[in-house]
Amino acid sequence: MSLHGKVALVTGGAQGIGRAVVEDLLGNGAKVALVDLNQSVGEECKSDLDGQFGEDNCVFIQCDVTDGGKLKDAFQNTVERFGRLDIVINNAGINNEKNWEKTIEVNLTSVIKGTYLALEHMSKEYGKEGGVIINVSSMAAFLHSPYQPVYTATKHGVIGFSRAIADASEQGNYGVRINTLCPAFVDTQLLQSVEHEETMGKFVKYKDEFKQRIDKYGVLKPSLIAEGMLRIITDESLNGAVMKITCSKGIHFHTYEPLSA
Structure with a gap:
């Protein structure tokens, strides 16, 4: 896929992994x-990108992904601006064990909403061209972090939902491939949140x-995550795949044992 x-459309696209992608x-x-x-960060990012790639190739849309109406508008605005939609990356995420309900809304619920909106704009089921x-x-879905129980649960949920809807897409001939990317620790602002009681709540006592x-596991650069992202986007053989990126093994895929009776 060229x-x-x-x-x-990339959520959480103005900083960290999102910006690298x-x-x-x-x-x-x-x-x-x-x-x-983040309005100010988004506008600054847009300005920087315009200087690098030209003003006509990028648009910034301020949006709280937990607001279903605004997220729907973001998709519609993208299609109105560029005439089509081919790729959706549900990347927005937070790490907040104190306000754990917000963590579920951002990390899991918005991913589900974003996926369904993406299907509305790309699926052959709706007369679109696929995508x-x-x-x-996150690798937290495999490491079972005792310091981030709700964050860990949301990342398990993303994998389970994505693999299930990928099967539905294949069986329904949607023409849309759906894959999951699971990075280990990445050098972003989200990683710094473990320092603060207002985000970690009672689990901040485990910060050391x-x-x-x-x-132990090391910290990845966002550029490596972007490299993996482009591989999983462009490889048309991948659907329902789970890519893992770690310091020790680099970019690789998780393998699942066949279910036996």
Whole structure:
């Protein structure tokens, strides 16, 4: 799958992993709607990207992904701006064990909403041309972090939902591939949240143990996550795949044992 001329929507696209992915998409000839909650960061990011890739290739849409109406508008605005939609990356995420309900809303519920909206705009079931959806999970889904129980649960949920809807897409001939990307610790602002009681709540007392775990597994650069993202987008053989990215093994895929009776 060539990215040239394709249109992508990336949530959490103004910083961290999202921004690295947006830059790679633009660098490969795609047009991108970067959707982000932070107005000032989003506008600054858009300005930087305009200087690198031209003003006509990127649009910033301020949006709280937990607001279903605004998220729906973001999709519609993207299609109105660029005429189509081919790639959706549900990347927005937070790490907040104190306000755990918000963590579920951002990390899981918005991914589900974003996936269904993407299908409305890309699925052959709706008369569209097909496309690809990438839902961002985390290696926390495999490491069972005792310091982030709700965050961990949401990332398990992203994998389960994405694999199930990928099967539905294949059986329903939607023409949309749906895959999951699971990075380990990445050098972003989200990683710094383990320092603060207002985000970690009662689990902040385990911050030293958490930092030891980070030291053990290492910290990835967002650029490597973007590299993996482009591979999983462009490889048309992948549907229902779960890509893992770690310091020790780099970019690789999780394998599931066949279910036996």
